[in-house]
Amino acid sequence: MPTDTQPPRLLLVDDDHSLLRLLSMRLENEGYEVMAMANAEAAQQALDEGRFSVVLSDLRMPGADGMALFDWISQRHPGLPVILMTAHGSIPDAVAATQRGVMGFLTKPLDHGELRELLDDALSRSPNPDDAEWRRDIITRSKQMEELLDQAGQVARSDVSVLITGASGTGKEVLAQAIHRASPRATHPFIAINCGALPEHLLESELFGHSKGAFTGAVREQAGLFRAADKGTLFLDEIGDMPLPLQVKLLRVLQERQVRPVGSSQSVPVDVRVISATHQNLRRAMDEGQFREDLYYRLNVVNLTLPTLxxxxxxxxxxxxxxxxxxxxxxxxxxxxxxxxxxxxxxxxxxxxxxxxxxxxxxxxxxxxxxxxxxxxxxxxxxxxxxSHWPTLTEARDQFERQYLIRALKMTEGNVTWAAELIGRNRTDLYKLFKKHSLDARRFSRNGAEN
Known part of the structure; x- marks a missing residue:
């Protein structure tokens, strides 16, 4: 009989609705959390969407029978104990079932003492459902995703920095939250911030905090997200959008494990695990001088790349x-x-x-x-x-930046010096922006020459 505070989950499958109701009540009274399904197809969907400790299924059912369900389970959920029931029990059926890996075989009407013994034995062999609690929000049967989750589960146990890459909308923050839940820091805060959503001075204050009077509007001290995430996990989404000056300060925090609030001369120790994410190619950003190489290697101790849908x-x-x-x-x-x-x-x-x-x-x-x-x-x-894809803030900002540069080049007829003066940037920065947006100043010049 189950004694854990978290009841084991049992999937009961039978096309006899009366038996489903009565057996569910009996098993729930004995401490199980029971989900009842009337056919193998519904059971398969339930197994793909939730975690169970044991499956108790009728052998003879319309459509896919109990052995077909067992074969499916052994492929999709290896190690999950399966017990079969039948009103047509025979020694050959039992032998064939157990030879193929079915854990137990019961004849109806059920002997509840025998059922209880089999369920107790099944629970002793079943994978601990709590082991999968950390990945509860990730719905998948993909082999590629399962391999990725295996890696995520392994890296979660250590305290190394993780960089999650993948296209927009693939679920990078969901994976970061799962890693946090699987880590020793799970009982402490998970704090997330989008590094592309705030201007530089606000992002610095949000991350590192500020002292009272540090700038106009700083009417009280703010601890900042690093200190809010102390002993927990800080998730830095769209890390590729972090301005270079802040990249230097972030690197210092990661190296020294101390944070200095804006306007303060005192540093404060912090104990934070950093998980970062981006849809950008950070190696290309490094080559273009937009992302610091030393920060990249500090953040990218382990790289997990999410597949597209x-x-x-x-x-x-x-x-x-x-x-x-x-x-x-x-x-x-x-x-x-x-x-x-x-x-x-x-x-x-x-x-x-x-x-x-x-x-x-x-x-x-x-x-x-x-x-x-x-x-x-x-x-x-x-x-x-x-x-008509609604752009993310980063995508919208990139679109605006490109159109802004094109407008400046049109106004100056491709003269880079004039364009740099017009937008308040030096020529070197401007060339980096041109490269980022695949722009050629000569296309805007009357004679096709660069100035």
Missing amino acids: RERAEDIPLLARHLLRQSSERHQAKVNAFSDDAMERLMTAEWPGNVRQLVNVIEQCVALSPSPVVNEALVKQALADQS
Whole structure:
């Protein structure tokens, strides 16, 4: 009988609804958290979306039977104990099942003493569900993602700095939070900040804090995020957007493990694990002088690269159903499924915005669906609406910067010296910006020459 404060989760599968109800009640009274499913297909979906300690399944069911479910589990969730029940028990069935790895075989009507012994034995062999609690927000069956999560789980135990790379919308902050939960720092704060969302002076104050009167508007002392994250994890999102002067100060904090608030002459010790993330190519940024090489190697002790949604396409149905259920519960809607055509449309979409775009598409489908089943037309409309990708703040700023430079070059007819004076930057900085945005000043000159 389970005695842990966190009850073990049991997946019960049988097409006999009366038995499901009665057996669920009995097992819940004995301390199990029971999820009951009427067929193997529903059980597979539940297994992909949640963690269980043991599976107790009928052998003979319409559609996929208990052995087919066991074969699927042994492929997708190796090590998860499976116990089969049947009203048609025979020695050959039991022998065949146990030879293939089924842990136990029970004949109906069940002997509850025998069932209890088998479940106790199963729990002693089952992977600890708490081991997967840290990755609860990451829904996947992708081999590529599982390998990445294995690495993340290993690196979480140490205190090294991690750089998470990947395209926008792939879930970098979600992975950072998972690493924090799997780490010895899990009971302490996880603090996140987007380094591209604030101007330099505000970002410095947010990170390192400031003393009272350090600048106009500093009416009281502020500790800063490094001190707020003490003994925990600080997540620096879009680290590639951090201005160079702040990169120097961040490097000093990481080296000395001390932070000096703006306007203060005193440094304060901090104990913080730093996880950073970017969608940019930091090696190219180093070559262009936009990112410090010493900071790069300090942050990039371990690099984890998230795949795009298209690269983990097998996760699309799983994610879509999970997000549909979440959205329906949040909005108290009765939308609970996709038509086959709608799911096919989701599977074949390009997803330039990755998981973030999928979230938005599902939200729109739930909001507009007139029936419990989302149809293809609704998915098609949501995809079309989302195709005009709403840029991130960093993307919007880059777009503005490029258009600003083009305007300056047009006004000065490609004269770099005049353009530098006009925008208040030196020629060296201007050439770096031209390279970043693939601009050639000669294209704006009347004679095609550079000045």
